[in-house]
Amino acid sequence: MDAQQIRKLKPMLAKYLSEYDDCFGRSEPAQNLRVYVNGQLSDLPRKSIEPMADRAGVPPRTLQQFLSRAAWDESLMADRLAEIVARDHAHPMSIGVIDETGDAKKGDKTPGVKRQWCGATGKVDNCVVTVHLSYVAGDFHTLLGSDLFLPEEWSEDRERCRAAGIPDHVVHRPKWQIALELRDRDVANGVRLEWMTADEGYGEVPAFHFALDDRGQRYVLEVPCTFHGWLRRPVVLQKQHHSPHKRGPKPRFPRLKVKNLPTLEARNMVRYCDEFRTQPWQKFYIKGSTLGPVVWEAKAAPIYLQRDGLPTWPHWLIVARNLLAAASEVKYFVSNAPAGTPLEALLHVAFSRFHVERCFEEEKGELGMDHFEVRNWRSLKRHLLLTAVSHLFLAKVHQKWRGEKSGPDGLPTPPGGRGVGAFAVADRPGAYGLPGEGSRDHHRDAATQREGPAQPCESPQAAVA
Numbered sequence: 489m490d491a492q493q494i495r496k497l498k499p500m501l502a503k504y505l506s507e508y509d510d511c512f513g514r515s516e517p518a519q520n521l522r523v524y525v526n527g528q529l530s531d532l533p534r535k536s537i538e539p540m541a542d543r544a545g546v547p548p549r550t551l552q553q554f555l556s557r558a559a560w561d562e563s564l565m566a567d568r569l570a571e572i573v574a575r576d577h578a579h580p581m582s583i584g585v586i587d588e589t590g591d592a593k594k595g596d597k598t599p600g601v602k603r604q605w606c607g608a609t610g611k612v613d614n615c616v617v618t619v620h621l622s623y624v625a626g627d628f629h630t631l632l633g634s635d636l637f638l639p640e641e642w643s644e645d646r647e648r649c650r651a652a653g654i655p656d657h658v659v660h661r662p663k664w665q666i667a668l669e670l671r672d673r674d675v676a677n678g679v680r681l682e683w684m685t686a687d688e689g690y691g692e693v694p695a696f697h698f699a700l701d702d703r704g705q706r707y708v709l710e711v712p713c714t715f716h717g718w719l720r721r722p723v724v725l726q727k728q729h730h731s732p733h734k735r736g737p738k739p740r741f742p743r744l745k746v747k748n749l750p751t752l753e754a755r756n757m758v759r760y761c762d763e764f765r766t767q768p769w770q771k772f773y774i775k776g777s778t779l780g781p782v783v784w785e786a787k788a789a790p791i792y793l794q795r796d797g798l799p800t801w802p803h804w805l806i807v808a809r810n811l812l813a814a815a816s817e818v819k820y821f822v823s824n825a826p827a828g829t830p831l832e833a834l835l836h837v838a839f840s841r842f843h844v845e846r847c848f849e850e851e852k853g854e855l856g857m858d859h860f861e862v863r864n865w866r867s868l869k870r871h872l873l874l875t876a877v878s879h880l881f882l883a884k885v886h887q888k889w890r891g892e893k894s895g896p897d898g899l900p901t902p903p904g905g906r907g908v909g910a911f912a913v914a915d916r917p918g919a920y921g922l923p924g925e926g927s928r929d930h931h932r933d934a935a936t937q938r939e940g941p942a943q944p945c946e947s948p949q950a951a952v953a
């Protein structure tokens with residue numbers, strides 16, 4: 489960054505923050521927004537309220553009240569942030585990435601704090617866990633939405649919740665439900681998420697898959713090796729086949745035929761079933777790293793999930809293994825992508841989760857997201873939102889002055905500069921037929937798409953020999 493660019497930052501920031509002015513009914517909290525964001529963007533070693541207030545020459549109490557008591561519309565600010573992303577950063581391969589992060593805290597007064605797994609320390613620790621939705625568009629990434637995970641022991645102790653300012657309507661929700669709420673809110677504000685992905689902590693929950701299916705949302709979710717499904721669609725009985733005068737309880741329809749095969753674990757499908765055993769591995773360049781190119785092998789086949797005791801429409805089970813890892817590293821993914829979606833595209837989505845880790849690194853390392861010292865639920869929520877506002881400005885400046893370096897379709901370009909070219913992906917998955925067997929797609933909410941091959945196909949230019 490040269491001197492001329494540095495001089496441009498101040499008017500750029502002023503223009504950006506002016507887009508949030510209607511979130512405030514008075515000028516004082518609007519000015520405090522600028523104090524807070526400037527403090528987060530500064531070179532202070534710790535960006536909690538007191539050092540940021542001292543830097544700006546305002547009493548710390550002013551910023552404390554700005555977070556906890558001042559009258560301003562944080563819901564409108566969250567909506568505005570999503571609208572800016574939708575307006576300025578739309579992308580044909582936009583990806584929503586769900587993840588959580590933990591921030592270690594001392595004591596028992598911080599909202600939601602308890603001994604639980606903390607990713608920041610890599611162990612079970614006294615910490616606060618928040619769930620986040622990141623938006624990825626090529627090389628651009630930012631956090632769209634965040635929410636506090638409230639443990640059950642907090643939810644059951646309403647007196648403790650009230651002492652921390654947690655409203656009575658805020659109760660314990662599984663993390664995957666929080667993720668859905670974040671996704672729904674941002675989509676309602678115009679953000680188009682072509683794909684979504686998350687780690688196996690979310691992918692292991694079948695209800696999360698079905699909720700995304702019902703919304704017509706394409707996804708690639710990592711699942712544990714014990715995730716269950718059928719490789720062949722089981723027979724479903726739709727009507728009574730024996731005498732209606734037979735004694736005993738009436739059977740329920742539709743239901744599975746008694747002699748159907750049971751569901752299998754994903755690892756056993758890959759290890760023992762011909763659909764995977766006879767299929768060759770295909771090599772894919774995933775991304776570059778400081779140690780060189782990251783190359784994985786992958787293969788995929790249609791499977792059927794079990795919902796309410798019955799098979800769903802076909803989904804993809806994808807297995808990938810790391811060629812360059814010293815120890816064996818195997819990942820499993822499930823996707824509701826339509827037939828003909830390139831396997832390369834599915835892997836691009838699946839391995840986009842590093843963007844949300846980058847967001848956490850930037851927000852914690854540069855903006856002090858984990859430096860909060862508050863004991864009030866509203867203050868914590870507002871702090872997370874203001875950090876997202878600051879981070880979006882950083883992301884916009886980074887994109888403008890660095891320039892995007894992805895391929896023409898948003899997929900990573902392998903060494904040598906060979907782009908992969910465009911590939912056809914349906915607007916939304918749809919219908920019920922088996923992928924590649926006379927049906928155009930396999931999700932009931934789909935738009936019309938082109939015919940595609942029976943399996944995800946590799947783009948030859950992206951493969952690494």
